[in-house]
Amino acid sequence: MSKLIARSIGKRFPTRGDDLVVLLDVSLELDTGESAVVMGPSGSGKSTVLNILGTLEPPSSGEVSIDGCDPFSLDERELARFRNRRIGFVFQEHHLLPQCSVLENVLLPTLADGARDRTGEAESRGRALLDRVGLSDRLDHRPAELSGGERQRVSIVRALIQQPVVVLADEPTGNLDRASADGVADLLSEMHADDGAVLIVVTHSERLAKRFGRRFDLVDGTLRPH
Numbered sequence: 001m002s003k004l005i006a007r008s009i010g011k012r013f014p015t016r017g018d019d020l021v022v023l024l025d026v027s028l029e030l031d032t033g034e035s036a037v038v039m040g041p042s043g044s045g046k047s048t049v050l051n052i053l054g055t056l057e058p059p060s061s062g063e064v065s066i067d068g069c070d071p072f073s074l075d076e077r078e079l080a081r082f083r084n085r086r087i088g089f090v091f092q093e094h095h096l097l098p099q100c101s102v103l104e105n106v107l108l109p110t111l112a113d114g115a116r117d118r119t120g121e122a123e124s125r126g127r128a129l130l131d132r133v134g135l136s137d138r139l140d141h142r143p144a145e146l147s148g149g150e151r152q153r154v155s156i157v158r159a160l161i162q163q164p165v166v167v168l169a170d171e172p173t174g175n176l177d178r179a180s181a182d183g184v185a186d187l188l189s190e191m192h193a194d195d196g197a198v199l200i201v202v203t204h205s206e207r208l209a210k211r212f213g214r215r216f217d218l219v220d221g222t223l224r225p226h
């Protein structure tokens with residue numbers, strides 16, 4: 001069974017008048033090691049798709065299966081744990097905690113379960129990944145002391161620290177200049193190739209889109225192969 005399956009996802013938001021129908025029929029199936037790019041105009045529902053696949057929001061209709069599990073059948077606590085373990089997020093804005101160091105930010109997901117890193121395994125992995133993205137001399141820096149590209153590299157490491165099944169990146173290079181954007185794109189595709197997660201990237205950039213496996217356009221609430 002594929003690692004990530006979306007079957008005929010629909011999403012509507014209640015409004016005072018008619019519901020706002022954002023997604024009509026989004027279906028997608030990706031296996032370990034596969035990647036996809038989702039493109040589409042602003043407001044077409046790309047972030048809504050990622051929020052649903054990332055279990056942050058339930059669909060109004062249709063089904064999601066991640067690693068063989070329907071996440072929306074879990075209770076709130078189980079779902080939070082599932083999300084923390086199985087899904088990595090990279091957003092346009094870095095969402096790093098300003099008061100925490102680079103290393104602490106990267107290790108945050110590993111502390112959320114209340115599980116202590118007794119063996120130091122998570123910390124070793126964090127240090128190795130940060131080394132891999134060229135930030136081993138920035139471990140004690142605060143996010144404000146980094147460039148935009150460096151912050152996104154930290155975000156990518158944080159997204160991968162739990163060895164998730166699915167990595168979702170919502171316009172990860174949207175705020176970066178071209179050189180930093182290329183660096184972040186290289187990193188996402190390299191690390192994805194090694195890690196073997198399912199990767200979905202939302203972007204407006206043709207340059208970025210070319211680097212990933214399958215390409216889809218979100219049009220009229222439907223995901224269409226490009």
Ligand SMILES: Nc1ncnc2c1ncn2[C@@H]1O[C@H](COP(=O)(O)OP(=O)(O)O)[C@@H](O)[C@H]1O
Pocket residue numbers: 013020022040041042043044045046047048049
């Ligand atoms: N929580 C929400 N409540 C009401 N409307 C929403 C909500 N989230 C998104 N929308 C609406 O859904 C549409 C798609 O939004 P979004 O998924 O953010 O698009 P994109 O990421 O493609 O720019 C927009 O019209 C947006 O205003």
Ligand SMILES: [Mg+2]
Pocket residue numbers: 046047048170
């Ligand atoms: Mg968006």
